């Protein structure tokens with residue numbers, strides 16, 4: 001049998017990979033990357049097919065047909081998208097069925113029986129998805145009715161506890177690549193606050209906008225203007241590489257200073273400089289000279305560093 005495995009590198013899909021190997025399946029592991037994952041690289045696995053679904057994902061996050069979970073996580077629509085893509089890959093590989101590491105009732109939004117069935121239906125994958133960790137508790141799939149797998153091989157794991165999966169992993173000597181949370185930023189309240197602000201003020205969200213949400217302190221200066229201030233050397237370097245005209249690049253010279261990225265209306269530049277000064281080592285000075293650069297032209301302005309009280313007004 002030939003299968004496409006939705007593989008994240010987490011505990012559950014790593015276990016299922018091992019189970020499929022024991023079944024002697026021909027496995028086509030598929031990792032779906034989207035920009036809202038906190039990991040920078042795909043897990044390491046031979047023959048892993050990596051598919052970037054970031055563009056589809058931005059639309060889903062903005063307008064999820066089946067709503068959000070606790071934060072801005074549109075889990076049901078996300079799973080539907082993943083199964084649709086997995087089905088395309090299955091066709092391409094002329095495979096028999098799709099396999100996932102999902103566990104019944106493990107996640108509140110997308111893994112109750114009713115939701116699993118809805119997701120299969122909406123993705124046009126009814127009967128096509130085998131979930132070995134909970135399969136004994138789920139309706140039969142085509143793989144069983146067509147005799148490709150024996151129902152007795154399916155496990156009956158259920159619920160949020162990781163105990164059974166962890167003890168299986170220990171016995172099988174498996175070290176998962178990712179944490180159980182899967183590193184999805186859409187479940188992170190701080191990230192979601194910045195994302196909600198972006199969706200409120202920007203109609204057309206680009207890949208770069210999401211990348212910027214992952215770094216720095218964010219300040220909303222007006223409907224069209226934002227300032228992002230680096231928090232450490234790595235973020236400062238990233239900010240410098242992400243400046244793109246007509247953005248301004250701000251910093252305080254000759255002292256410990258963050259790099260800051262200003263996007264928007266120039267009339268807010270002085271306020272942005274004052275915030276940048278507040279995070280520099282000169283924050284206690286009465287006035288601070290802040291450099292601002294557009295393309296290759298660097299100018300300077302003297303500002304009074306923003307007070308803590310004022311910071312709170314602009315911070316997202």
Ligand code: SF4
Pocket residue numbers: 073074075076078079110182184185186187
């Ligand atoms: S937590 Fe994130 S990656 Fe996981 S199903 Fe929900 S939206 Fe998708």
